[in-house]
Structure formats: structure tokens, C-alpha cells
Amino acid sequence: MFKMLRYLRPYWKGALILVVSIGIQAWGTLRLPTLMSQIVNDGIAANNGTGDMSFIILTGLKMVAWAGISALGALSSAYFSAKIGSAIGRDIREDLFKKILSFSISEIDDFSTASLITRTTNDISTVQNTLIMMLSMMLRVPMMAVGAIVEAVILAPDMTWILALSVGILVGLIIVILAAVMPKFMLYQKLIDRINLLTRENLTGLRVIRAFNNEKYEAEKFDKTNKKVMKTDFFIGAVMGLESPLMMLIFNGTSLLCIYIGISHLEFDASYLGKMMAFMQYAIQVILSFFFLAIIFVMIPRASVSAKRINEVLKVNPKIKWKEKSIKKPEEEPSVEFKNVDFKYAGADEEVLEKISFKAKAGETTAFIGSTGSGKSTLINLIPRFYDVTSGEVLVSGVNVKDYVMDDLMKKIGYVPQRGFLFSGTVKSNILFGADLTNEKEMEEVARIAQAEEFISRLDEKYESKIVEGGTNVSGGQRQRLSIARAIAKKPEIYIFDDAFSALDMKTDKKLREALKPVTKNAVVLIVAQRVSTVRLADQIVVLDEGKVVGKGKHGELLKSCKVYQEICQSQFSEEEYEREVRDARA
């Protein structure tokens, strides 16, 4: 948590003012009881009990002055703690966002997207709130405590032991209570997580639970955890419930002691009348301060967990570094070439891709097929440099992808991921996401090619129709078509379809591939697919098995020569269809 204080640096001036304001506030407040004791001793009890009214009024005016100063300090500290705390929150959030935006897949996978999101949202909120509290409370509380102790000691040194005694008891008490309750707190959190998990399961698995008539079984399972929550809840409450009565006892006991000891001094020193009254107020101030400190110490570990999770992300140094300036000019005609590419994930022993070589030329379609885990998607992710090769080279238009400036490379590529992903906005803003503004006609043409025109025209506001977060207001197939349109709108030289057609039904799949032909006339088209029907017309099919190229060629050739390809076809065609295919291939 304290590491986060480095973000204070740009705001050091404000922080300084904050410290001074809090100091002034504390000082002003703490002057009051001493002045009051003067009113009692030198005002009321002056002149043998006849009193000195003008002294009382004068002291009263002094008190007003101190109270005013303290008020100014309080206002100024409220202002600066809010200002600095919010600014630091903003800065951390921005740093984190920038950092995560620069991550490549492997870094994102290390954390998981969900975890990165919580880190940027909840964790930062927690840290920000704690920082603001630290800025005001953490400074004020110790100042008040120290100030009150100093004033009290100056006032009546022989009563100081009362302070030591009550603070000692208080601190001991808090430690004992926390020690008893902390483990149960953690258990409680775990149980609540479990309640969450069970509820979630009941909601996501609703159909299955109902289909198998297992509502009762689920309720029993839930009940077990629910009972445990209740017991833990009660235990925590029972222990924490001790706190407030005991606190009151310490408070009142301290007051009693102050007065009792004060009275016993009165016989010999009349000034103890005012002193004991002021001392009692200081003592209460000190006890309160320690009590607040305890609360802060409970909160800091919680925020520390969040701070640690944020720092973990900030510390990461992205492995993929892009060139600032381009080194070599790419060839005019687009192409993609793999030369002896090996790839393995960081920390893994086994290679995902081994000795991959092929060349995809302009105007041709190259398809990749193979079972799950064969490395198709990984292979394709090497082209936009989502990962870096372990050895070998990936060349785009004759230049190694590592020698590109990021934007130059990305401009060449139209990438359609496995799952259509849309941003909130409109249909239009999604189609034009990567494109320099094309005119309306062109955009409609793009939608037509992506087989999205029909459903867009049925939407109420056509291209201006809203897309909600995650694109959940359009169907999966429609989402996929829009994300294909997004790639086409860029007019890229290289198209990458990462299993992008499987969310479409076969009919749409086929229509789309036909419509794509004219636009991709001079482009490199790379398709990853599961269905043979999607790849059979490709100019080149690369068959992958366990990270190796086991076949390369056209559909007919592979049917004759490649065993893995034959197996794939057999599993997707009926026997007679397969026979027919093989016959055709031979003919």
C-alpha cells in the first residue's frame, strides 16, 4: 500500500499544504481545554472565589480565535485530501490502463482478462478510498494523539500514568478482539464466495437442474453452506459486540480516574480543579485517537491486497517490443511467409508449432485445418505479432514482422477473431472501427459482402442502430458478420479469418466466401477452419497435426495423399459422400 505513495510526488505542494492544515486544525482544537482550565482556575476561582469576569471574556475570545484557525485548517484539509486522493486515483488508473493496452496475448493470459478488469476497477477504487482516508485520518489521528498527550503532560505530569494505563488496556483489547475475529473474517469471506458460486451454478445450470429434477439436491447443498455462514456470522458478531461496551467502560473509567485523582490533589493545589477537567478531555481525545488508529490498521491490509494486485500489473515489462521506425520497405505485392517457425509458450516445455514453413501469395486463399490443439490459431496469431516466434521468421511482404512499426503492420492486416467481438456504439462505428472514414456507399457495400446487409436493413435505425456492450443485442452469427465487415472495411492486403465462419450456418458461410472473392482478388487470404466445406476450394490447404505441417496442397491432392486430412473428411462426410469425394479426386 505504501508503494502507492510514490504517486504523491507530482502533488507534493498540495500534500505539504495538507500536512500544515491538519497540523493547524489539531493544534487549534487542542488549545481549547487548556484555555478552559484557565477560565476555571484564574477566572471562576480567582480572587478567593469572587471571580474575574474580564479574564473569562478575554480567554473566551482567545478560544474563539483558536477555534477559527482550527476551522480553517479543517476546511483546507478536507479540500486537499479530496483533491490529491482523486488525482492519484486517476493517475494510477491511467497508468494501469495504458500498461494493459500495451500487453500482448501472453501477458493478458498470465493474468486473465477478468482479473485485469477487477484490478482496474475495484482494486483502484479501494486504493483510492484508502488513500484519501490515509491522507486525512492517518495524518490527523497521530497528530491529535501526540498533541493531546503533550498538552496533558504539560498540564498535569503526575496524572500521566492514567493515560498510559487506559491506552494500554485499549490497545490490548483491540489486539485480542482482532486476533479472535480475523480468522473468522477470512472464513466468512470464503463462505460468501461459495454462496456466490452456488448461486451462479444454480442460475447457469438452471436447465440441467430442472431437466434432472434436482432442485432439492441443490437446495440441500446450498443449505449446508448457508448454515455455516450463519454460524460464522454469529461468532463474529458476538466477539465484535464486546467491543462497544468495553470501549464505553474504558472511556468512563478513565473519566472517573481523572476526577478521582484530581480531587485527591485538590487539597494541596487548588489549580487541579481546572487541570483535572482539561486532563479528562485530553485523555478522551487520546483514547479516541488510538481507537481510530485501530480502525485504520484494519483497513490497510485490505487495501494492501488491492495495491499489490495493481503493482503486479504495473511491474510487467511487455515482452514484445515494437520498432519506432521502419527498417526495411516491404514489397509492393503482399505475401505471408513462414520460414522454419518454432513456437512455444513461455514456461512451457513442449513446442506448439514446429518447423512451420509455407508461403501464402497474393490473390490466393490459404486454409489451415487440423484438430483442436493442432496449433492453427497460434500459427495465425504470429502474423499480427500477438506472439513472437521462438525461432524462425515470419515475413509479411518480405519483411520480418519484428522489423515493422506496429501501425504499419496492422494496417496491412484484416483480422477476424474466432468469436465475433463488438464494441458498444452503433453498427456503423463498429464497421468503421479500423477504417479511415469510408463513405456511406462503401460501408453498405462492405456490409453486403459480409452478408450483414439483410439483417441491418431490418434493424429500426439501420446503420445507426445501437450496439450494446458485448454486442449482446445481436445474435452470435450477426456479431460474427459485423466483425467480418469490420475487417473488410479496412481494405487490408492480408485477410486473417481465425475460424470465423463456424458461427455461421453453412449457407451463409458459402455465400460470404463467394462475395469475398472480388474484394480479395489481390490480397492474401488466410482461413482457419474446422469444416472441410469451408476449406475445400482453397488454393492451398495446410494440414496441421500436433504443431507440425503434415500436408500441403489442394483438396483433391490431400484426399489422395494426406492421412490426417482423409480422417478429417471421413468424420464430416457420410460414407457415400466420402467415396464420391475420393472418386472425384482420383478422376
Place this chain on the structure above:
Amino acid sequence: MPGPRNVIQKPKNFEKTFKRFMKELGTYKVQIIVTVIFTAISVLLTLFGPMVLGMMTTSATSSIAAGKGILWDEIIGLVILLISLYVISGIISYVQELILTRISARFSNKMRSKILDKISRLPMSYFDHAKIGDVMSRMTNDVDTAVGNLAQTINEIVISVVTLVGITAMMLIISVPLSLVAIIAIPVSTIFVKRIAEKAQKHFKRQRTILGELNSRIEEDYTGQLIIKANSHEKKTLAEFKEANDRLYEASFKSQFFGTLPFPITHIFTHFAYIIICVLGGYFAIIGAITIGNVQAFIQYVNQFNRPITEVAQLSATIQQIMAAAERVFDFLDLEEMAEEEETEIRADEISGEVEFHDVNFSYNADKPVIRNFSAKISPGMKVAIVGPTGAGKTTIVNLLMRFYDPDSGYITIDGKPTREMSRANVRKLFGMVLQDTWLFSGTILNNLKYGAGKNIPEEEVKKAIKATGIDHFIESLPHGLNTVIDEDSDNISAGEKQLLTIARAMVANPPMLILDEATSNVDTRTEQMIQDAFSRLTKGRTSFVIAHRLSTIRESDLILVMKDGNIVEQGKHEELLSMNGFYAELYNSQFSES
């Protein structure tokens, strides 16, 4: 802690929610009244403290002034009185805390159980629109807020009110004119605080809205990070983020500032009240209108006066919050449940498996009919394939068969008996279901497999099913075999293995009829083969409905239902449908014609 959480969420109907809350509290009401009385007593007892302390001071000063020295008997008497007051008050207060804690632990337990029970009683249609996160937050956050804070709040209300009234009484007893000073200062400061609090609320609300927007932007940008990169959109994304982040900073600063402002303000007012009392008290002491001990007591009372007032000011916000949370819980509990059921039982082992649709009409929304006048007769043991493009409404048939939904008109019969005259549980017992989303619950594989058949099914049955689906090798390779624990997201097993497990689960349940979804797009060829084999073993001799994706399945079926845009447009056998040269033929040819 100040933060977005401070936004007041108001219940839509306070009075109704409050009444409902009281009703739900039921038997706890008496206990709550007891705790209220206990709290009041314990607070009142401590309120005598400053006055007795003052009496000690007065006794000492006056006896010293009279030259008699300190009368220790009198002082000790007062000390003993005080100690007994404090201790008794402490004990009562702890007993009260215990009762309250017990109530709140039990009550939240009850509410959570009720919510889970409700989930199982709601019609499927509710969950088409409901967000999972929303239901979950009712289960945890709202129950916590409503019940957890309730105990604390009742306590605080009582303490604040009793303290306020008690202190006012004590001050009036000591000195009427001094009391007036304190009593006038308070409402003035309350008005100030209230106005600032209102302003702060406005800013908190704004902050919360902006934070919500920013958070969903972050979520979206992280999920689509690859797309942002691939489209060179980073600069624009970052600029948009910065703009939103700056707006959040503004809002956060203002809400924090106005949120903390009430504290210094009340302090200022109490400081000034304190000063005036010191001065006036001094004057009254000099003219002999008040004893010195009472001045001391009065100052103590004034210092304590401040706390209940700031607390009461905040309480109204907390109460609103509690009621808003309670309302969300109650709203959920009051949702309309599924219709009551007829209880005639058809036993699974007595059924032949004949299913008939009689003029079935159905719609999810009243204005958009999904199935129109559908009739079909499926003889025992028939294999029915449901085909159609994505989004044609194939799962609707499943929903109707399983009675997840009921037809708007018309009916479905099993062995001649209308399903709506059977209990839902009964209907579902007759079908085994293997769906595309392969839901497994957190627990061991063994328990997952026994899920449909009940705990008492012998392990041999499970083992047989495992063999039949061909996952015996996979399970043996797991660290704990059948007792390996998997969870909802089960990253340790692949999609194909999950599907095989759900097939095995259906096999263990051994139902007379089946509903299957063939979609297996993300599975490798070998697993695909295994799944197909397992499917055909499972369907043997059972009436089955298959949402079909494979041509082989489609061609071997006894009846094909062709769906388009939510309607059944054609039905018949493969050859018949092909010769009709309609939508089915188009669908079929588009897949395999050369072009």
C-alpha cells in the same frame, strides 16, 4: 468510508417495503423490542456519569472551601455508585448485542434460502431477460445490506435518540440558560450539514454513474484488446479513456470534498457552543447560579451532544439504503411463480415413448408467434431431427417438450397423456438431455455423473456408462479418477470431454426418451467420432429428438422437422423433403454443391 457507496439508493415504495419488512421479521419482532429496551436502559445509565462526576467535584471543592477537607466517605460512595452504573450498563449492552447479532445472522440465512428456493420456482421465461449478476447481487450484497445493516441501524437509532433526549434532559436539569445555547447551536449546524449532504449526494450520484460508465468501458476495451490493436485503434481508445477518467476525477473530487465537509462543519459549531458555555458557565459560577461540578458535567454533555446528531443525519441515508436493498430482495421474492401442477404420475419404466404435438402454438412475446399450429406424431423409438439455420428456434421445441415453457394453445401428449396434466418433474424424468452448453457443477466427476439418477445408483452403473461413452481412459488419466473435483468453468477438461461427460450423465440416468444437441464445432476429429458413437449408443431404442448438424444423423432420422425463422416450414423424411425442392433442399444443397 467515503466513496461511491455513499450514494443514497431510494426504495420505490418506502411504506410498502417497510410493512413487508416488518412482516418478514415476524417472530423476531419481540426480540427486537427487547433489544431496544435494553439499549435504552444501558444508554440512560451511562448518561448519569458526568452528573455524578460533577457531584464529586462539587463535594470536594465545597468541603475544601468550608475548611473541612475532602469528605472521602461521600466521594467513595459516589465512586461505587458510578462503577456499578457503568458495569451494569455494559452487561446490558452486551446482552443486547448478542440478541441482535443472532437475529441478523438467522434472518439473513432465511432470506438467502428463500432466494434460492425462489430461483427454482420461477418460470424459465424470467431468466431469458434476467442478468445472472443481478440475481447474484440480490443474494449476497442486498441481503447483507438489508439485514446486516438493519441490526446496526436499529441500535444506532435507539442510542442516538436516547442520548439526545437524555442529554437534553440532563442539561436542562443543570441549567436552563446554558442548555438554550447548546440547543440553539445544534439545529443551525444540522441545517448546514443537511444542505451540504444533499449537495454531496448529487455529486456521489454523478461519480457513481461516471464510474459505472468507465468500468464498462474498461471491461470492453480489455476484452477487445486484440481487436483494438489489430485495427490500430489504441490512440483513439486511450484518448477516450482519458477523457472519461478526467471526468471521473472531477466528480470524485467534488463528492469527496462535499462528503467530508459535514465533519468540520459540525466541529466548528460544537467548538463555538463549547466556548460560549465555558464563558457563560464561568459567569454563572461566579454569581453562584451553578456549581463548579455542574459546569464540568455540562461541558462533558456538550462534547457528547455532537455525536448522535451527526449520526442521525447519516441514518436517514442508511435507512433508505436498507429499504432499497430490501425492496430488491422482496421484488425478487414476489415475482410470479410457475403455475401449480397436477399430480398424476407416469412412471419412466411404464412408458412406450410415443409423443404427439396437437396444434401447438407458442410465442415468447405475445406479438411474435414462434410456433404456429404445429402437429406431429412421433411413434415409440423414432428418431426426430430438428434442422434449420442458426437462430431458427430449434431450442424452442426442446423448451416445450421439457415443459420449460408451456404452449399458448394446443398441447403435447406422451403416451396419449397431455404433459400439462403431469407435473413438470414427471415430464422431465422421462427425458434425458444433452445440450450444447455442457453444464457441470462443482464437485467430483462421480457426483456429476450421478446427477440425474440420484445418489443411490450403484457405482457399477456409472462405470458402465463411462465405458460406453469411451471416457474411461480419460478419467483414469485424471489425478483422482472418478473423484477428481471439477468446477463450473472446468478449465482442466476440454469441451469435447465435457460433452462426453454429459452424455455419460444422461446414460446413467437411463431415461425412456432423449433430447440431444449435436453442435460440436470446437472439437477435434477423434473426439467428434467418440461423441457420435456415444450418441448412437445412447439413442438406440429410445424416442429421441436431435438438434442435428450432421448429415448422417439427418438422413438416418425417421422424421425431420425443418425450421426457419421460428417456424416449422417442412417436415418429413430426407428423400421426401429433397424431392419437395423447398427450403430443406436449398439448405442441403448449399452445403455440398460444387461452385
